[in-house]
Amino acid sequence: xxxxxxxxxxxxxxxxxxxxxxxxxxxxxxxxxxxxxxxxxxxxxxxxxxxxxxxxxxxxxxxxxxxxxxxxxxxxxxxxxxxxxxxxxxxxxxxxxxxxxxxxxxxxxxxxxxxxxxxxxxxxxxxxxxxxxxxxxxxxxxxxxxxxxxxxxxxxxxxxxxxxxxxxxxxxxxxxxxxxxxxxxxxxxxxxxxxxxxxxxxxxxxxxxxxxxxxxxxxxxxxxxxxxxxxxxxxxxxxxxxxxxxxxxxxxxxxxxxxxxxxxxxxxxxxxxxxxxxxxxxxxxxxxxxxxxxxxxxxxxxxxxxxxxxxxxxxxxxxxxxxxxxxxxxxxxxxxxxxxxxxxxxxxxxxxxxxxxxxxxxxxxxxxxxxxxxxxxxxxxxxxxxxxxxxxxxxxxxxxxxxxxxxxxxxxxxxxxxxxxxxxxxxxxxxxxxxxxxxxxxxxxxxxxxxxxxxxxxxxxxxxxxxxxxxxxxxxxxxxxxxxxxxxxxxxxxxxxxxxxxxxxxxxxxxxxxxxxxxxxxxxxxxxxxxxxxxxxxxxxxxxxxxxxxxxxxxxxxxxxxxxxxxxxxxxxxxxxxxxxxxxxxxxxxxxxxxxxxxxxxxxxxxxxxxxxxxxxxxxxxxxxxxxxxxxxxxxxxxxxxxxxxxxxxxxxxxxxxxxxxxxxxxxxxxxxxxxxxxxxxxxxxxxxxxxxxxxxxxxxxxxxxxxxxxxxxxxxxxxxxxxxxxxxxxxxxxxxxxxxxxxxxxxxxxxxxxxxxxxxxxxxxxxxxxxxxxxxxxxxxxxxxxxxxxxxxxxxxxxxxxxxxxxxxxxxxxxxxxxxxxxxxxxxxxxxxxxxxxxxxxxxxxxxxxxxxxxxxxxxxxxxxxxxxxxxxxxxxxxxxxx
Numbered sequence: 038x039x040x041x042x043x044x045x046x047x048x049x050x051x052x053x054x055x056x057x058x059x060x061x062x063x064x065x066x067x068x069x070x071x072x073x074x075x076x077x078x079x080x081x082x083x084x085x086x087x088x089x090x091x092x093x094x095x096x097x098x099x100x101x102x103x104x105x106x107x108x109x110x111x112x113x114x115x116x117x118x119x120x121x122x123x124x125x126x127x128x129x130x131x132x133x134x135x136x137x138x139x140x141x142x143x144x145x146x147x148x149x150x151x152x153x154x155x156x157x158x159x160x161x162x163x164x165x166x167x168x169x170x171x172x173x174x175x176x177x178x179x180x181x182x183x184x185x186x187x188x189x190x191x192x193x194x195x196x197x198x199x200x201x202x203x204x205x206x207x208x209x210x211x212x213x214x215x216x217x218x219x220x221x222x223x224x225x226x227x228x229x230x231x232x233x234x235x236x237x238x239x240x241x242x243x244x245x246x247x248x249x250x251x252x253x254x255x256x257x258x259x260x261x262x263x264x265x266x267x268x269x270x271x272x273x274x275x276x277x278x279x280x281x282x283x284x285x286x287x288x289x290x291x292x293x294x295x296x297x298x299x300x301x302x303x304x305x306x307x308x309x310x311x312x313x314x315x316x317x318x319x320x321x322x323x324x325x326x327x328x329x330x331x332x333x334x335x336x337x338x339x340x341x342x343x344x345x346x347x348x349x350x351x352x353x354x355x356x357x358x359x360x361x362x363x364x365x366x367x368x369x370x371x372x373x374x375x376x377x378x379x380x381x382x383x384x385x386x387x388x389x390x391x392x393x394x395x396x397x398x399x400x401x402x403x404x405x406x407x408x409x410x411x412x413x414x415x416x417x418x419x420x421x422x423x424x425x426x427x428x429x430x431x432x433x434x435x436x437x438x439x440x441x442x443x444x445x446x447x448x449x450x451x452x453x454x455x456x457x458x459x460x461x462x463x464x465x466x467x468x469x470x471x472x473x474x475x476x477x478x479x480x481x482x483x484x485x486x487x488x489x490x491x492x493x494x495x496x497x498x499x500x501x502x503x504x505x506x507x508x509x510x511x512x513x514x515x516x517x518x519x520x521x522x523x524x525x526x527x528x529x530x531x532x533x534x535x536x537x538x539x540x541x542x543x544x545x546x547x548x549x550x551x552x553x554x555x556x557x558x559x560x561x562x563x564x565x566x567x568x569x570x571x572x573x574x575x576x577x578x579x580x581x582x583x584x585x586x587x588x589x590x591x592x593x594x595x596x597x598x599x600x601x602x603x604x605x606x607x608x609x610x611x612x613x614x615x616x617x618x619x620x621x622x623x624x625x626x627x628x629x630x631x632x633x634x635x636x637x638x639x640x641x642x643x644x645x646x647x648x649x650x651x652x653x654x655x656x657x658x659x660x661x662x663x664x665x666x667x668x669x670x671x672x673x674x675x676x677x678x679x680x681x682x683x684x685x686x687x688x689x690x691x692x693x694x695x696x697x698x699x700x701x702x703x704x705x706x707x708x709x710x711x712x713x714x715x716x717x718x719x720x721x722x723x724x725x726x727x728x729x730x731x732x733x734x735x736x737x738x739x740x741x742x743x744x745x746x747x748x749x750x751x752x753x754x755x756x757x758x759x760x761x762x763x764x765x766x767x768x769x770x771x772x773x774x775x776x777x778x779x780x781x782x783x784x785x786x787x788x789x790x791x792x793x794x795x796x797x798x799x800x801x802x803x804x805x806x807x808x809x810x811x812x813x814x815x816x817x818x819x820x821x822x823x824x825x826x827x828x829x830x831x832x833x834x835x836x837x838x839x840x841x842x843x844x845x846x847x848x849x850x851x852x853x854x855x856x857x858x859x860x861x862x863x864x865x866x867x868x869x870x871x872x873x874x875x876x877x878x879x880x881x882x883x884x885x886x887x888x889x890x891x892x893x894x895x896x897x898x899x900x901x902x903x904x905x906x907x908x909x910x911x912x913x914x915x916x917x918x919x920x921x
Contacts, residue, residue: 112545124504134435140812141439143485143805144392144444149480151385155378156479157470158462164295164469166239167327170204170336174324174341176469180358186369187320188313188361192348195325196361199344202337203326206795207233208312209299209320213613214745215571215775216304217280218267218435224569225263226301229283231310237327238296244271245290252307257286264291281306282575283742284843298325298465300337317348317355319618327364337363370463377795380872381477384542384802387535391806394528394535395813400432401500401525433488440484447480448472457797526853528815533570533857533898534864536803537811538888541865542753542872543796543803545879548886552878553789559719559728560610561657562600565781566756567609568748568763572774576802580740581672587746588668590770591649597762599754602655603745605736608646609656610719611781611788612747616645620701620732623690623709628700643730644721645703647743648679650735651714655751663695663714670735677735678710683718683731701732701783704741710734723788725877758779795875807894810857811901818850818902843906856896862887 061332069091112287128134162168174196176185190206196208196345210226235247235258259278264274271291276284284308314321328337345360451472455462462470570590572583587605594603608615619640626640633902650666653659661682670677678699685694698709718728736743752759760778767774768850869881879886 079380088643122384132713133399134438136812137399138439138442140392140395140809141436142400142442143809144389144447145384145440145443145480145483145487146291146450147802147805148382148483148814149376149476150390150448150450150454152479153472153476154454154458154462155449156475158378159160159375161469163367163370166384167330169365170330170335171237171330171366171872172326172328173366174326175362175364175369176320177360178358179360184342184362185320186323188322188324189317189320189355190315190322191317191352192361193312193324194244194315195344195348196341199347200340202329202332202340204329205232205236206232206324206326208324209234209305211299212304213569213777214635215283215573217773217775218575219278221267222571222773224571224775224777225303226299227304227306228299228302228309230305232307234305234325235292237325238298239327240296243293245275246286248307250354251291253309254307255284255286256289257306258292258303259288259305260292260303260351261294264288270351274790278302279668280573283579284575291451295468297468300387300463300465312537317352323331325365328363333595334363334365356398367533370466370516374462374791377791380803380875381795381798384539384799388802388806388809389483390489391532391535391809391813391909394532395809397523398528398817401528411783433485436484436488439487440480443484444477444480444492445478454798457742458493458790458794460787461794466516471663483524493834526815529813529853530857530860532810532813533854533894534861536806537858537861537890537894538864538868539799539806540802540894541861541887542868543799544886544890545869545872545876545881546792546796546799547876547884548879548883549877550789550792552790553724556720556724556878557611558724558785559658559717560597560781561751562781562785564657564752564754564756566752566759566763567612567779567781567784568750568767568774568776569613569745569778570767570774571745572771574740574744577740580744583744584672584737584740586771586774587649587743587748590767591651591807593766593770594748594750594763597759597766599752599759600750601753602651604652604655604749604752605917606647606652607647607736607742607746607747608644609747609749609784610721610758612722613723614745614747616703617643618645618701618703620699622696623700628702641684641685641730643680643699643701643732646731646733646734646745647739648733649737649746650748653679654791655749658719659717661715662693663712663765664872665714666733666735670738671737674705674738676708676710676738677713679714679716679733680712681718681731681733683714683728683729684732685715687730699732703734704739706741725792756782792875792877807897810898814850814854814898814901818846818905819908822846822908846906847899847902850906852897853897854895857898858891861894862891 069087073083073086073089076084081089095319163171165171173186174188175184175186176188176192184472194207197203202205204849207228207230209228211226213225214227215222216225216227229250232248232250232252235242241247242258244264245258245259259279261271264271268274269279274288274291277288279288281304292305310321327336341361341363345356348356349359400847451470455467455470459467511716569586572586574580574583591603594600619642622638648666650668650670653665662681664676666679667852680694680699688694689697694712697712699712700709701707716733719731720726720728720804721731736746748763750759750763757780764776764778767776865887866882873881
């Protein structure tokens, strides 16, 4: 029965509020009449009796508020009332509402966009069954502390056979290579995997089947994109044949588009589970496994440490100080971009804080104009909590509107971020980056948090009014209290400080990008077309034939109009291919390969590359001594090599390297090579990489590695314009040669995609923050000058000149700007250390950067107050005093 009464009261409070209030009025009127009658009977006059009855009751409106507060559902009714009132107030001030909503929407939208990327790359679980159990195996050295994400063939077998911690264990190796189909050839991502590979991920194929234990060669699985592009459908691809280096593979399965591992993989070819290369010095394989459900990562790593210790004792030459670590696949994929994304998320969070401070200042200024309204409500019985909740409800309405607009902006912003970071973000994770319920929940949480951040302080300050002064004032003008002025100034200072912090960080990152673009690379980038070409070859005779094909191709291309020079290489700077390792110098080291008593870590180390005749001239890499490779440097000729200046300085100090002999285990045709030349250093991996020792070998003397080359074409005009001619020439000479095209400039740009991504986003966030800080300064100074209109009018009446008032207003703005700049500079000193590892060509405490940013931000922020100051200086004293 009581529950029914509560429900009835709740229903009436919500849907029959006027009737309930009318009944309450009647009840209070009857109560007053009864009290008045009693007092009349006691001898009072009727008017005095009614007045005494009201006093005894305690005030009609106050009693009404108390009764409403204890009704069932009163909180919801009050909330709905506050929302309706808040909507009316915001509709009455469309300018304020639009500015506040847009400001918050920018902050919420950019934050949600950045969170979408962070969530997809770092936080969200991979789209595989029990993805947390999928790990990769890294090799780590305990003495020098480097870590590589691969293992040797010999170590791989021991890890797989002795661990006892994995449900499934597999390995893969590959990259982009040429594949030949019935009527075409193309470059695709091809990976050799053992039969257990797809069992690790437990992703069923879209069509056909995955590998089985007996699949040790001759079969392949392809991506849906590959199947659609070449055969029209997934089912049509089944049973088709594709060739890789003249070996035919039958397509037995097609994977769904969601499976994109490893990066850009489109074809997976089955190989024997026994690694072809079992030595313990060549890190050719990537190991991946699924942990047993009962095994934790700590247990697995303890077991791997035990295996590493056993191998170190058994093979001290190759495995001393070497251990293995299981790393979750999600962590491994996101590790290269994790720090960048978190720093950018922090930067966009600062933009949101600035937006909140901006709106808080707007609400603080607006509440000053409502002092009389709030005072009257307080006199009529509304307590501070009630007033604060009313103002917070208005803030919540603003935040909800901003949240809706921000979500729309976030959807657009996420697309822009993905387009900008496509070459920077891990490809296997790109499919998981999209606006979903997780991002929506984050946006809602941010919306709620922002409403509290920008609403609570202004709401609290708005209720701290002197009721008599506020009511007596009867207008919206006057001076603000000291606490409110301090809060207003603090918000402005905070905006300026955070904007300066972002501006300094963005400038450091932007200068890093400029330094990378202008770095001395050691080679030419302009006017260079690069054609990746893969001539199918597996045997020695086929590889030698591929070498002759490329020589003929170079000769044909040199006759093409617009071509200045042509050459070929394997391992170009900023390219996809390359190799490195140890080598021996005759008379200094004895080459023993993987034999006993041979510690390969004591050998000199260098980057290995193959080059054709005219390569150094085509790339404008200077030849400082000796000769380039020539057409006589063939497989049957004495083996030769060219070294870089860094290698010559480091390993041939105070002597001429020309004439010395070098040996390296680059390929199966390894022989002692005579150094015939020295060339200039190049930045191999990217402009951010420091030049190091490099060992160049002739393409024709290493045929096993020379059938897939980067054909370098130096042109007199636009490199892109020559693509059709080069493509046609290659296809006419051999239609089985797969090819793809780029330019040297694009290769270098792609190699610094991370720095470009950071710089562009940081600059965008800093610009947005500075604009918000400027609008905040303008809004505050406009409000301050409006509140001080009477003061300025009185000053003018007493003889103050326009210049005096202008200096007064601008002086206040300058003081706030200077304090904000000093605080921002101090914060920047700390933040710059966080990004110091991302800088190139500029120090984290670069004085020029700080001076430049301060020289821009300080005057610009101060000038934001110029228009309000100019208006204040032109106040007509009579109009101002009469209005007041």
